[in-house]
Amino acid sequence: MSPQPETESRQEKVFQGAAAPGEPSAELKTLFERKQDHQFLAELDKLPEGAKVKMCIQCGTCGGMCPVTPLLDHSPRRLFAMLRAGMTDEVLDAATPWVCSSCYRCTVNCPAGIKITEVMYALKRRAIQAGRKARSSDYQRFASIFTRIVSRHGRSHEMGLLSRYMMFHHPVAMAKQSGLGMRLMLKGRMPLTQEKIKDREGLRRMAAKALELGEGV
């Protein structure tokens, strides 16, 4: 078979579903004519953790060794390609940063030296600031409740955190876990009362200032 017909058939495939012969398909149109948003990548580029995102060599080491692969809608490799293609919207809606377990395996193995785990944190913060709701992960709510508890009282409190996280949103899971909670309580490992630091005044002033200065970082 000569190479010519094969090329034609491939072209035919690509242009399948075209409105008129010779016109590109709807899928291709969305890819080429969509609005590209490069502003976020430019901002990320200025952060110490984001400076090397543009250096990604698309090798796939990150996704290949990620322990939560089954949960990723896009591997970090693809997220970086999407960022460079200006697909900021899709990146901010991705589940990937929210299911990252912060194990740093990708970070220490990235041949381009990208601090991938830190970039995932930056994506999470940006998604929250942009008012995005991570559709496939509830970690956003978990993180907010945790943050509220520690910036008010100075100490984390597993009982308060988990009950607030689960009560209305995961009642079945909460019922299932209640036996475990009881056992931990009986073992003295899950105190009922919230520990509090003494200088909560100072802490709250510090937290308020930090929240303000941390906008957009």
Add this chain to the structure above:
Amino acid sequence: MKKYLYYPGCSQKATSRAYEEALLAIAADLGLELQEVEDWNCCGTTPVMAVNKVLALSLAARNLALAEAQGQGELTELVTPCPSCWLALHKAQHALADDEEIAGKVRASLEAGGYSYKGTIRPRHLLEVLVNEVGVEAIQQKAGKPLQGLKVAPYYGCQVLRPYAQGDDAEHPQNLEKIIRATGAEVAEFPLQSACCGGTLVATRPEVGYQMSADILRAIERSGANLVVTPCNLCQATLEIVQRKTPKFLGHKTKLPILAVTQLIGLAMGKSVKELGLQRSLNAKRCLRTMGRETAA
């Protein structure tokens, strides 16, 4: 006696109480004097970093500031048993030293709360201090009841090794192995010793988090280990919790005692069940039987 500032972290007062109880039981014998930082607060750990970077770093930095004031320039080393706390403190220390823009914001936040930090504290993880400062020989000497006949699986977890492996090799860590041998036990080699246990995913995405820990438990079981030892309080609690459900994920129940590194050393030193908080294990009876301590003292 070697003196250190001490940062326990929240879980040492809750889910990982036994880790701290055992640490305080063995510290004096090992020549460690730990001075707890007064009025310390949560390090911020992973969730706060997802919400606000300046807040996360400031929460950690407040502890560095308090430690610096308390140490008065004489004590500058801050030891913590929690890998996640250690990483948060270490990150804050790095950011304050290397990243001018962020450092300025963190300092301004500290100032708003009435704190200041010059930058003289060095955060260290307990595991590395045990090996590099206390020394394997000292542990061996104090191990009056060596754990002969026990095969112990060294499970590191993530954050004590990544992204900064202070005082150990990131790819081929040896600190836990050294301690296991010093207690007279044998090391059980298994492949997933620095795999992620799932951590918070056990609460937020149980179907995935449980599987991650279950895979680790299976690998440990196949190595022929009698018990597991870890320097991470979150890993310790997670593996214990997941082990209750292993039939669902592995088809059979794994029955491994899962100890904190301080508990293992304490056992070899002949400390009592109560001193080491062994009764707090979710499978305490099996723990005690494995150690040959049927009777709680």
